[in-house]
Amino acid sequence: MTAPLFSVRRLGHANLFVSDYMRAKDFYVNVVGFEEAYRQPDNRASFISNGNTYHDFGLTDVTSKYAPPNQAPGLNHFAFEMENEVELVAGYQRALSSGFKFKATLDHDCARALYSSDPDGNEVEIYADVVRDWRAIKTGIIIKEKPKWVPGVTIEPEAESLYPGDFEYRRVPDAVFHAKRTTHVALVADDYEAMFDFYLRVPGLHVATGGRQADITLFRGNIGIGDFTLIRQQNGMKPGLHHVGIETFSEAELRQSLKSAGEAGIAIERIVDHPSRYAVTIKDPDGIQLQFYANRDWPLDSLSGVDAADRPYLL
Ligand SMILES: [Fe+2]
Known part of the structure; x- marks a missing residue:
């Protein structure tokens, strides 16, 4: 490669x-x-x-x-x-x-x-x-034209690593679920092999579990814990977005959220209770699937023993 x-x-x-x-x-x-x-x-x-x-x-x-x-x-x-x-x-x-x-x-x-x-x-x-x-730049209402940018030409590239470092997570106290951060996107592939090769070659992701011959692969970035899931299309699944994965603060809180969701009349698409992760999937108002999860013994090293229908909802 x-x-x-x-x-x-x-x-x-x-x-x-x-x-x-x-x-x-x-x-x-x-x-x-x-x-x-x-x-x-x-x-x-x-x-x-x-x-x-x-x-x-x-x-x-x-x-x-x-x-x-x-x-x-x-x-x-x-x-x-x-x-x-x-x-x-x-x-x-x-x-x-x-x-x-x-x-x-x-x-x-x-x-x-x-x-x-x-x-x-x-x-x-x-x-x-x-x-x-x-937050000093991106706050409130923003109406602004984007400056013209030719990579490496119009402005000297910044050499310092400037992603968020030390900060305290915020919370919405009265929300049903308690998202900590978005961690992964799961896609159903039309051309699984071409997609597999692309995500290795272009962003440079690493295989965490699965492979080119598998029905599902979990990829990770250099520091990620599972950043991208590729699902081989089968059983009438539509190619494209399967879900977005959202880490929660704790399993105890996620279980409490599940109760609150029931009381609020929010439909639960699927719950996967696995030694590696507890995962709850719901739909947003447009039918887009959102997976809330809390990790247990993660990363998982094998998908053996996971029901095939549950796999896309676990990773
Ligand atoms: Fe973006």
Whole structure:
């Protein structure tokens, strides 16, 4: 295998297309348990985080100026974090010289980001934080044009590692669930082998469990605990987003949230109770699956003994 183009640390965020971004914002605050960090009314998008990154989710309205015509709710893109901008730009230049194509390059003020498509057409972002205190920039209502950015050219790349370091997680005390951070995205692959090769070669993920011949693979970044799950399409599963994984603060609290969800009339899609992890999956107002979990004996080294139907909901 040729050397990877990038060497990502971990998943940073998922950006979803939603049918009503303010309704989605209310759900992700009051049910999922993330604070709204900032909002872009001109883009019709809300960004939520408890501190792990400058947004754990972007909630982009299907009528946003960034949405294609007739966009349905679902995955917009998901993003992997790099060590710093110097490494991001080096990967960008390696990619260009190998003939790899990007869809866009964007400067978000606190981070700079590259966008490309995987073999199934899912949009993948690779970015680096360029400001230590993102809350100093990303707060409240933001209406601002993005500066023009040519990687490595228009501005000297930042060599320092500026992802969030020491901070205290915030909480939404009255929420049904208590999200700590978004940690992974799970996709059903149309072309499993091509997708497997892409995620090794482009972001430079590592296989945590599974493989090219397997029905499911869990990948991780350099510091991640499981950042990306690839599921071989079977049994009528639709290719594309399967779920976004959200770590909770503790299993005891997750079990309490499950009770509160019942009282609030929130449907539970699936519970997987496994020695490695306790996982509860629900749907957001647009039917997008969200997996809340608390790890036990993690990482798991084998999927033997896990029911095949449960596997996508465990990883
Ligand atoms: Fe993004």
